[in-house]
Ligand SMILES: *[C@@H]1O[C@H](CO)[C@@H](O)[C@H](O)[C@H]1NC(C)=O
């Protein structure tokens with residue numbers, strides 16, 4: 001195998017380091033506890049990929065959701081059963097609260113109870129604002145008409161109207177909505193079409209409904225069940241005021257557009273995977289480079305959209321090495337681990353990428369310490385954090401500089417949205433020094449050596465999964481084919 005062409009790569013002596021300036025100060029991003037009290041991203045399944053896939057027999061309804069979610073491996077922490085759009089009716093109840101479309105979900109409480117009996121959780125999908133058609137109802141526990149709370153200077157969209165958040169009654173309505181969900185057994189809210197950010201999807205959106213995150217957060221705080229709040233989609237991270245507001249109120253933040261290719265027989269292509277990884281790179285760089293954020297927990301975890309790693313190429317639309325790359329990057333980022341795959345058709349690799357205990361222990365690490373890029377040798381500016389076809393990433397080290405995670409990747413030629421605009425063909429050596437990673441002996445986060453465990457080899461040239469490679473005092477390097485990544489877990493040695 002190709003990886004054996006470099007049997008000594010971990011034992012070459014440390015050469016005089018000349019290109020270390022960029023890496024001499026490693027700023028380590030970390031997540032901490034999120035606004036609604038969570039210390040790790042959710043793991044689970046979301047229905048959207050199966051709903052959006054073309055030529056599919058999948059219908060969003062209670063029976064089909066239950067049979068998918070019965071297959072979730074709760075032992076591996078995959079507990080969230082998340083409904084996407086389409087579960088609710090177009091008119092609310094007597095208090096203007098979203099209710100299930102009973103032709104599809106005859107008894108959502110029964111579904112929630114069923115999931116809870118397996119240690120699983122129910123997620124629902126909502127849009128900011130209330131249904132315009134419910135303007136005439138009274139907010140529960142008040143004499144306030146729902147319609148009097150609307151901000152009619154903003155466009156209505158998807159049958160909804162956003163609020164004038166300064167008005168008395170707006171918070172009471174959100175409390176009533178969330179209390180109703182709590183009574184049904186809801187554990188997770190995906191709030192879609194948040195702005196600034198969400199692109200118009202055929203309708204003009206309100207310019208800024210950020211304050212919906214605040215109202216839902218306050219409502220969750222007073223509710224009888226814990227709930228996560230995930231904000232979607234493509235949120236505008238250039239607005240610092242909004243980022244800090246989202247960080248202080250929600251638990252997940254969708255970085256990018258939908259990753260899946262709607263209407264086709266496969267779930268996705270690698271072009272959107274490259275784009276989403278690039279969005280994560282810019283997200284984590286922003287946390288790392290902004291002095292106002294350094295040294296403080298990021299709290300809100302990235303939502304890189306559903307993770308499509310579970311099914312064979314004919315259904316997923318990715319080769320096996322590309323499936324590894326998705327798994328490695330979603331885990332490396334400490335992102336939501338919510339698969340969109342068809343759980344009734346997992347193959348052997350799909351089970352490993354979702355449920356392998358060693359890989360999940362790496363996910364526990366990156367749930368605290370997400371990876372940041374460090375450009376390898378052979379790029380324009382080794383040690384910097386630019387978009388590159390050949391990339392290295394480091395997560396951690398953790399307190400005491402005991403452990404770190406390193407990912408090496410060759411994304412293959414830029415398919416148009418990768419941001420790196422390079423076109424290297426075939427297998428490439430991805431090689432980076434410990435000093436460029438910021439963990440060489442003598443650096444603030446360094447150690448005399450690091451013992452290297454290859455957790456996932458990437459399915460091609462990177463070598464087999466689950467193997468000890470020995471100790472490095474100098475470099476980490478791997479041959480990687482187009483679209484391929486490898487993930488190492490490092491432990492400091494004397
Ligand atoms: C990685 O790069 C360093 C510095 O150029 C070099 O000494 C080392 O041999 C390279 N590793 C491999 C496996 O080529």
Ligand SMILES: *[C@@H]1O[C@H](CO)[C@@H](O)[C@H](O)[C@H]1NC(C)=O
Nearest residue numbers: 073075076351355356357360
């Ligand atoms: C479920 O997850 C556990 C823990 O990660 C794992 O050991 C087990 O093999 C998984 N079961 C299946 C059916 O994949």
Ligand SMILES: *[C@@H]1O[C@H](CO)[C@@H](O)[C@H](O)[C@H]1NC(C)=O
Nearest residue numbers: 106107108109110111113114
């Ligand atoms: C819905 O299911 C719950 C829990 O199983 C049950 O208590 C309730 O009676 C059901 N409601 C209806 C309308 O069938």
Ligand SMILES: *[C@@H]1O[C@H](CO)[C@@H](O)[C@H](O)[C@H]1NC(C)=O
Nearest residue numbers: 196208210211239241242245
């Ligand atoms: C959106 O609204 C929030 C809350 O009022 C505000 O802090 C933020 O600056 C606004 N964003 C933009 C882009 O105007």
